[in-house]
Amino acid sequence: MKILESRPSRYDLGINILSGGHAGKIRKQIVQTYVKPGMNILDIGCGTGSLVIDAAKLGANAIGIDISKGMLVVAQKRIDRNALKDKVTLHHAGVVELDRLFEENRFDLIVSTLVFSELYAEERALALSQIKKVLKSEGTLVIATEVQPEKWLKRIIHVFARLPLAIITYLVAQAGTKAVGSILSEIAASGFYIMADQRSFLDSFAILSAKISTGNETTAKKLPLGMKPEDDFSILGSIWDYIGRWFPNPSEPGLRIIGHPDRNSPVMLTSNFHLTVRRVEKALRNENVYLLVVPSNGINVWCASCGGELNTHSVITAIKTSRINERVDHRQIILPQFSAPGIDRRVLMRETGRVGRFGPAYARNIPLFLDDQKTVFANNRADFSLIHRLEMLLAMNFVVWIAIAMVTLVIENSTFVPLSLFFWISGLILYAGFPLIPGKSGWLKAVILSVMEMIAIAIYCVIASQPVFSQWKIMIIVTTINLWLGFDLSGIVAGVTSEAEWLMHHLGMRSFGHIFSAGVFNPGKIEQNIAMCKNCRLCLLVCPKGVFDTVDKDKIRVQRQNECFSCNACVYQCPEDALSLR
Ligand code: SF4
Numbered sequence: 001m002k003i004l005e006s007r008p009s010r011y012d013l014g015i016n017i018l019s020g021g022h023a024g025k026i027r028k029q030i031v032q033t034y035v036k037p038g039m040n041i042l043d044i045g046c047g048t049g050s051l052v053i054d055a056a057k058l059g060a061n062a063i064g065i066d067i068s069k070g071m072l073v074v075a076q077k078r079i080d081r082n083a084l085k086d087k088v089t090l091h092h093a094g095v096v097e098l099d100r101l102f103e104e105n106r107f108d109l110i111v112s113t114l115v116f117s118e119l120y121a122e123e124r125a126l127a128l129s130q131i132k133k134v135l136k137s138e139g140t141l142v143i144a145t146e147v148q149p150e151k152w153l154k155r156i157i158h159v160f161a162r163l164p165l166a167i168i169t170y171l172v173a174q175a176g177t178k179a180v181g182s183i184l185s186e187i188a189a190s191g192f193y194i195m196a197d198q199r200s201f202l203d204s205f206a207i208l209s210a211k212i213s214t215g216n217e218t219t220a221k222k223l224p225l226g227m228k229p230e231d232d233f234s235i236l237g238s239i240w241d242y243i244g245r246w247f248p249n250p251s252e253p254g255l256r257i258i259g260h261p262d263r264n265s266p267v268m269l270t271s272n273f274h275l276t277v278r279r280v281e282k283a284l285r286n287e288n289v290y291l292l293v294v295p296s297n298g299i300n301v302w303c304a305s306c307g308g309e310l311n312t313h314s315v316i317t318a319i320k321t322s323r324i325n326e327r328v329d330h331r332q333i334i335l336p337q338f339s340a341p342g343i344d345r346r347v348l349m350r351e352t353g354r355v356g357r358f359g360p361a362y363a364r365n366i367p368l369f370l371d372d373q374k375t376v377f378a379n380n381r382a383d384f385s386l387i388h389r390l391e392m393l394l395a396m397n398f399v400v401w402i403a404i405a406m407v408t409l410v411i412e413n414s415t416f417v418p419l420s421l422f423f424w425i426s427g428l429i430l431y432a433g434f435p436l437i438p439g440k441s442g443w444l445k446a447v448i449l450s451v452m453e454m455i456a457i458a459i460y461c462v463i464a465s466q467p468v469f470s471q472w473k474i475m476i477i478v479t480t481i482n483l484w485l486g487f488d489l490s491g492i493v494a495g496v497t498s499e500a501e502w503l504m505h506h507l508g509m510r511s512f513g514h515i516f517s518a519g520v521f522n523p524g525k526i527e528q529n530i531a532m533c534k535n536c537r538l539c540l541l542v543c544p545k546g547v548f549d550t551v552d553k554d555k556i557r558v559q560r561q562n563e564c565f566s567c568n569a570c571v572y573q574c575p576e577d578a579l580s581l582r
Pocket residue numbers: 528532533534535536537538539540556573574575576577578579
């Protein structure tokens with residue numbers, strides 16, 4: 001729920017509204033029922049800290065972990081305000097990093113509210129096995145999660161009751177939670193037994209408490225099999241991938257076995273946006289590799305890295321759950337170039353032992369890269385070609401055109417054909433002609449086009465012996481459609497800050513539907529501290545706009561500062577902290 005996470009101070013209120021008032025109540029109930037003074041408590045996915053603060057007020061020693069830095073900042077402020085610094089500690093970590101952070105048998109109570117429904121099955125299994133290690137043998141695990149109602153009637157009502165929430169969540173964040181169907185058996189399979197199972201809200205929320213089973217130890221699990229790639233690479237099979245970009249389109253996350261990889265085969269990584277996975281698999285169809293598909297809520301690599309959906313901790317989690325380190329002898333992992341704004345290679349190395357290496361920008365160049373890794377420098381620029389712009393025209397506007405078409409067919413069906421023609425022709429002019437129309441701003445280009453179209457309409461009126469502005473309604477519709485088409489135009493087809501990003505920045509949002517902000521709004525241009533630079537070439541590798549270049553044979557310098565669009569990738573990756581956005 002990124003609209004809420006981008007303003008974490010509103011998170012508790014927002015999540016409470018979206019969960020029908022359940023989230024807050026559940027946390028309070030857990031504290032009242034299970035927390036006792038002096039207990040050591042761990043809250044997994046602590047958010048803005050409500051539960052750890054309430055637990056600490058009752059005299060417990062509480063620790064919270066969360067994958068969102070923004071949440072932890074808000075939580076820390078609230079802890080300081082309540083003078084609970086000595087009773088509450090926070091860690092920035094994911095659910096499968098417990099064994100690194102804490103010694104065995106540390107906690108009397110481990111709580112997780114509304115986190116398990118955001119994990120996939122392998123993540124839940126690994127999280128439960130780590131919880132088992134750090135929970136005391138007589139300790140209690142409490143999991144509050146969204147679940148599928150067991151009775152079919154409740155299941156149907158729940159689907160319809162949940163639909164508005166799902167739509168809001170998808171529009172706002174392209175994200176959502178998934179009701180878990182098998183949580184009871186998963187908890188049991190991990191060596192726990194259920195003490196209490198309390199359901200509410202049409203049986204779609206469960207508060208489960210469990211304890212570690214004795215004499216029923218789980219045996220070491222076999223390596224997961226790994227999935228086979230999809231083999232339908234046809235255009236027909238991709239249609240929804242193209243036109244349905246407004247909606248999350250996830251592929252099953254996890255490890256894919258491509259060809260016949262052995263212990264020396266490359267390990268690659270991508271996000272779980274369905275179109276991306278298909279393209280990567282298609283590019284790899286003659287290779288022998290392991291492909292790790294990391295959950296990113298069905299969002300593509302670049303948007304997910306900028307928006308925080310694909311981050312260091314989600315990659316660490318994917319590496320651990322796939323147990324890839326047990327399958328291969330080398331320690332390299334090939335990261336998509338566009339993941340550079342979101343993945344900290346130093347933390348990745350520390351937590352998994354894997355050296356992250358950035359590959360080419362686009363899947364089609366991966367085979368070249370696997371043959372000779374030096375080709376990466378020739379293939380690391382973002383592609384804003386005509387074909388790309390036409391693809392984006394279709395992808396970003398098809399759903400909007402369907403909405404317009406439905407409205408016109410209901411209100412005045414004779415306008416359907418001319419309005420549709422106008423919509424796509426104007427879109428074609430703006431998207432295909434982007435580099436030719438004056439100005440950088442998408443709205444400026446849209447206004448220029450609108451003025452020209454209004455002049456054409458006015459000329460038509462004069463020729464038809466009508467007053468010049470007699471078609472004023474059409475002129476308003478024309479301008480409105482053009483302004484829509486130009487709203488995120490520059491961000492989509494040129495990789496520069498768009499009007500959409502400007503608006504999101506002022507509303508405190510990092511994403512809206514398919515539109516993602518790079519996370520930094522117009523902070524200026526890239527600056528290089530030459531004295532600190534060690535010429536490692538990493539910025540040259542990760543910059544999608546070709547801002548850097550080699551000078552004097554081996555020195556890397558900013559050469560095209562005006563091309564910088566503040567994506568933050570080079571700043572984040574520079575090992576010497578020699579780069580900044582000013
Ligand atoms: S990443 Fe940093 S140290 Fe490396 S070449 Fe660029 S500025 Fe220099």
